[in-house]
Amino acid sequence: MEHAVQIVWFKRDLRVEDNEALAAAAAAGPVFPIYIVDRDWWAQPGMAGRQWEFVAESLDSLQRDLMAAGAGLSFATGAPVEILDRLRQRFGRVALWSHEETGDAVSFARDRAVAAWAKAKGVVWTEIQPAGVQRRLKTRDGWAAAWERAMARPALTVPALVAAAPPEGRLSAPVGPDPCPQRQTGGRAAGLALLDSFLGARGQHYRREMSSPLTAFDACSRLSPHLAWGTLSTREVRQASEARLAEVRAAGRRDGWTGSLTSFLGRLHWRCHFMQKLEDEPEIEHRTMHRAYDTLRGPGDAAFLAAWRAGQTGYPMIDASMRALAATGYLNFRMRAMVTSFAAYHLWLDWRAFGPTLAALFTDYEPGIHFSQLQMQSGVTGINTVRIYNPLKQSQDQDPEGIFLRHWLPELAHLEPKALHAPWGLADYPDPIVDHAKATRAAREKIYAVRRQDGFRAAQEDVIRRHASRKGRNDRRPRRKAESAQSEFQF
Numbered sequence: 001m002e003h004a005v006q007i008v009w010f011k012r013d014l015r016v017e018d019n020e021a022l023a024a025a026a027a028a029g030p031v032f033p034i035y036i037v038d039r040d041w042w043a044q045p046g047m048a049g050r051q052w053e054f055v056a057e058s059l060d061s062l063q064r065d066l067m068a069a070g071a072g073l074s075f076a077t078g079a080p081v082e083i084l085d086r087l088r089q090r091f092g093r094v095a096l097w098s099h100e101e102t103g104d105a106v107s108f109a110r111d112r113a114v115a116a117w118a119k120a121k122g123v124v125w126t127e128i129q130p131a132g133v134q135r136r137l138k139t140r141d142g143w144a145a146a147w148e149r150a151m152a153r154p155a156l157t158v159p160a161l162v163a164a165a166p167p168e169g170r171l172s173a174p175v176g177p178d179p180c181p182q183r184q185t186g187g188r189a190a191g192l193a194l195l196d197s198f199l200g201a202r203g204q205h206y207r208r209e210m211s212s213p214l215t216a217f218d219a220c221s222r223l224s225p226h227l228a229w230g231t232l233s234t235r236e237v238r239q240a241s242e243a244r245l246a247e248v249r250a251a252g253r254r255d256g257w258t259g260s261l262t263s264f265l266g267r268l269h270w271r272c273h274f275m276q277k278l279e280d281e282p283e284i285e286h287r288t289m290h291r292a293y294d295t296l297r298g299p300g301d302a303a304f305l306a307a308w309r310a311g312q313t314g315y316p317m318i319d320a321s322m323r324a325l326a327a328t329g330y331l332n333f334r335m336r337a338m339v340t341s342f343a344a345y346h347l348w349l350d351w352r353a354f355g356p357t358l359a360a361l362f363t364d365y366e367p368g369i370h371f372s373q374l375q376m377q378s379g380v381t382g383i384n385t386v387r388i389y390n391p392l393k394q395s396q397d398q399d400p401e402g403i404f405l406r407h408w409l410p411e412l413a414h415l416e417p418k419a420l421h422a423p424w425g426l427a428d429y430p431d432p433i434v435d436h437a438k439a440t441r442a443a444r445e446k447i448y449a450v451r452r453q454d455g456f457r458a459a460q461e462d463v464i465r466r467h468a469s470r471k472g473r474n475d476r477r478p479r480r481k482a483e484s485a486q487s488e489f490q491f
């Protein structure tokens with residue numbers, strides 16, 4: 001009997017290397033690789049042209065790689081169920097393969113619809129879990145050890161493909177253009193070049209240079225959009241970094257590399273740790289992890305949101321960061337945390353109100369990391385120390401000479417470094433939108449009032465049980481004290 005056609009549905013795994021769904025499909029029979037442009041998904045407020053353009057470049061690169069492997073990529077636009085059903089009718093016997101996506105509510109609903117269709121039509125859909133995140137996880141106990149095992153398995157090589165049919169269809173953009181002049185380039189080659197330059201040179205002082213926006217754009221790996229859209233797998237990056245760490249250790253180098261690579265490897269772990277939270281509790285896209293905070297902030301002031309988005313708050317470090325983000329699609333972690341803390345505490349905006357605006361500015365938008373971090377930096381998880389960044393202090397500490405500020409705020413460029421941090425009345429630049437001391441005092445009081453409510457502790461225990469990392473505690477008991485101390489990054 002003829003083999004069934006193995007449809008390989010590419011999502012956020014735009015590569016042929018270390019792609020488990022592609023490898024398994026290729027072993028089962030002739031393949032029909034396809035990318036479906038789902039307009040409903042792209043129409044969401046967190047999606048933007050910068051992400052699409054990165055994806056389109058990555059699809060170009062994927063097309064070349066698939067052609068070289070033996071089966072080109074087809075494109076279709078529309079509802080996945082309808083497109084997949086047309087393929088079923090055309091090919092007769094089909095099987096469906098994809099990676100298992102930890103996505104937002106719209107992609108979850110889409111996947112549930114595809115699962116129902118597959119069941120009704122007798123199509124076997126095999127979703128393969130990408131290394132690092134687990135579906136239907138019962139407990140976080142043992143999670144870190146399982147992560148280590150998944151990361152240690154050899155990365156898969158490119159399978160030889162037999163094409164079930166020639167590639168067809170054309171890509172059509174689901175979102176309008178989105179000016180982002182310094183956006184990162186998509187595609188596998190760009191991702192590999194970044195990995196190479198980071199491990200070979202740029203990453204040497206990563207640990208020391210990751211926080212200042214002056215150094216971070218170069219000293220951080222910049223791999224986030226490649227990991228988010230899957231031109232590189234987390235496992236590939238992890239294995240290359242481990243190999244490099246072994247090399248510098250063997251050479252006995254004491255020049256920054258060991259510490260930097262160790263920190264970087266930690267971030268790769270956090271990536272999956274944060275995504276696991278959304279996988280375990282998809283509701284955190286719309287609800288606070290600790291439900292006592294759910295209605296704390298209310299709709300917020302639209303004028304504040306607009307000023308923050310435009311980089312017109314009157315706080316130079318906030319404004320420079322937001323303008324840098326708009327132009328590059330990127331910010332380092334510290335500055336992301338700072339602009340979020342400013343929106344959440346100083347401007348008292350709800351993370352659900354400004355989160356999509358922020359997501360749409362990130363080329364690397366990754367729902368699992370994004371929602372968890374938004375909640376954490378807004379103080380609504382219930383188990384982290386409330387961390388409110390002082391934008392003036394950040395500006396003086398991270399950019400004492402005002403180089404970053406001058407670059408992104410040309411209206412302040414004529415000022416002396418000292419005046420740059422507090423330029424009010426000296427340039428055509430807004431006064432502070434709120435008073436730092438007053439706004440943050442009020443925010444703190446409101447947050448702590450919630451913590452004193454009856455039942456707060458019991459619900460807090462639930463959040464810890466469900467989401468907290470057990471790392472460093474024999475991987476069994478939830479961390480508690482250590483977690484709040486480490487609030488900057490992880491819990």
Ligand SMILES: Cc1cc2nc3c(=O)[nH]c(=O)nc-3n(C[C@H](O)[C@H](O)[C@H](O)COP(=O)(O)OP(=O)(O)OC[C@H]3O[C@@H](n4cnc5c(N)ncnc54)[C@H](O)[C@@H]3O)c2cc1C
Nearest residue numbers: 220221222223224267271332333336337364365366370373
């Ligand atoms: C409010 C907020 C929203 C965020 N939204 C996103 C998002 O949508 N997509 C995204 O990829 N990252 C997000 N981050 C996490 C982090 O800021 C970025 O991953 C990082 O700045 C990307 O730059 P890089 O690749 O140069 O990172 P590097 O410092 O070189 O780190 C390497 C990789 O580790 C992972 N990583 C690094 N820091 C973190 C972290 N704190 N939590 C989880 N994973 C991490 C990322 O995959 C990153 O690419 C967010 C952070 C905050 C505070």
